[in-house]
Amino acid sequence: MIRLVGVGKTYDDGTVAVQELDLDVPRGRTVCLVGPSGCGKSTTLKMVNRLIEPTQGRIFLDGEEITRADPVALRRRIGYVIQQVGLFPHQSIRTNVATVPSLLGWDRKKAHARADELMDLVGLDPAQYGGRYPHQLSGGQRQRVGVARALAADPPVLLMDEPFGAVDPIVRSRLQDEFARIARDLDKTVMFVTHDIDEAIRMGDKVAVFAVGGRLAQYDEPATLLGRPADDFVAEFVGASRGLRRLSVTPIEERHLVRHDGEPPAATLPIGSTLEEALATMLRQDDARVAVTRGGAMLGVLTPGAVHRALRTSIAEDDPADGADRVTAG
Numbered sequence: 001m002i003r004l005v006g007v008g009k010t011y012d013d014g015t016v017a018v019q020e021l022d023l024d025v026p027r028g029r030t031v032c033l034v035g036p037s038g039c040g041k042s043t044t045l046k047m048v049n050r051l052i053e054p055t056q057g058r059i060f061l062d063g064e065e066i067t068r069a070d071p072v073a074l075r076r077r078i079g080y081v082i083q084q085v086g087l088f089p090h091q092s093i094r095t096n097v098a099t100v101p102s103l104l105g106w107d108r109k110k111a112h113a114r115a116d117e118l119m120d121l122v123g124l125d126p127a128q129y130g131g132r133y134p135h136q137l138s139g140g141q142r143q144r145v146g147v148a149r150a151l152a153a154d155p156p157v158l159l160m161d162e163p164f165g166a167v168d169p170i171v172r173s174r175l176q177d178e179f180a181r182i183a184r185d186l187d188k189t190v191m192f193v194t195h196d197i198d199e200a201i202r203m204g205d206k207v208a209v210f211a212v213g214g215r216l217a218q219y220d221e222p223a224t225l226l227g228r229p230a231d232d233f234v235a236e237f238v239g240a241s242r243g244l245r246r247l248s249v250t251p252i253e254e255r256h257l258v259r260h261d262g263e264p265p266a267a268t269l270p271i272g273s274t275l276e277e278a279l280a281t282m283l284r285q286d287d288a289r290v291a292v293t294r295g296g297a298m299l300g301v302l303t304p305g306a307v308h309r310a311l312r313t314s315i316a317e318d319d320p321a322d323g324a325d326r327v328t329a330g
């Protein structure tokens with residue numbers, strides 16, 4: 001859907017922000033660009049909607065080279081969400097969300113109906129918030145408005161630059177979950193910039209790790225990134241606790257389950273849920289076991305020991321040097 005081929009950007013003062021970048025963002029998927037400050041993430045994003053022109057290489061959207069496209073028409077196909085949401089302070093939330101439909105010439109009633117529908121989608125009651133002004137909302141609510149506004153013209157592509165950077169961790173985690181659901185339900189192709197590896201792993205179907213100087217250090221699915229970092233830089237960036245981070249990307253499989261005798265546990269999860277969900281379920285109750293089901297039928301039981309073994313096995317399978325021989329059954 002979005003394809004960068006040999007893309008580079010050297011600013012006028014000689015700063016090399018991005019080097020020889022090849023990146024393919026598949027349709028309907030979310031790709032997170034992550035890396036330390038100044039490594040060229042935002043520059044990359046802005047080259048896709050032509051806020052910045054590359055000095056090298058070519059960028060394609062749906063097979064069409066974007067440098068040949070009219071920038072205004074291009075931006076209608078690409079929603080853009082940034083951290084400082086940039087809402088119009090003297091316009092109501094409803095009017096803010098309806099900005100793009102109004103620019104596209106929709107009549108006011110239709111544009112406002114669309115705005116209400118989108119406010120609902122991002123979890124803001126239009127009756128309660130539609131008439132308010134931006135300063136009457138919390139930071140998290142403003143971010144939701146930013147997402148709603150970017151979705152208003154129903155663009156197939158969304159570019160998001162640290163959209164949830166300015167809100168507290170709890171609100172942030174809710175926004176991440178809700179946005180992931182919306183992107184999936186609406187089948188959006190998303191490029192998402194963050195400097196937070198946890199956010200990248202949580203949101204990305206694939207994650208591109210950038211090193212300073214705009215070099216792409218690794219481009220892989222989250223589990224591969226955690227299991228097999230391409231080099232020391234990536235290993236350090238994903239961090240020493242990458243074993244823990246695997247919890248959220250490792251699905252429960254049948255081989256992880258133990259047989260149960262007697263009374264089955266009350267808590268259940270469908271097979272394919274993550275080990276993180278299993279652990280969270282265990283922590284919510286006194287019984288530390290979870291029944292794992294497929295189509296309502298129980299396949300077996302997950303215990304804390306089984307979660308530990310599953311995690312150790314998955315680390316070992318990816319990186320035999322990291323303890324394969326120490327994983328024991330039982």
Ligand SMILES: Nc1ncnc2c1ncn2[C@@H]1O[C@H](COP(=O)(O)OP(=O)(O)OP(=O)(O)O)[C@@H](O)[C@H]1O
Pocket residue numbers: 011012013015016017035036037038039040041042043044195
């Ligand atoms: N207009 C500009 N002129 C010169 N250098 C620039 C310009 N804009 C950005 N840069 C430089 O390009 C490099 C990449 O910047 P960019 O904003 O893409 O990084 P980033 O990875 O998004 O950083 P952050 O996480 O801090 O937002 C940085 O060294 C930055 O100082």
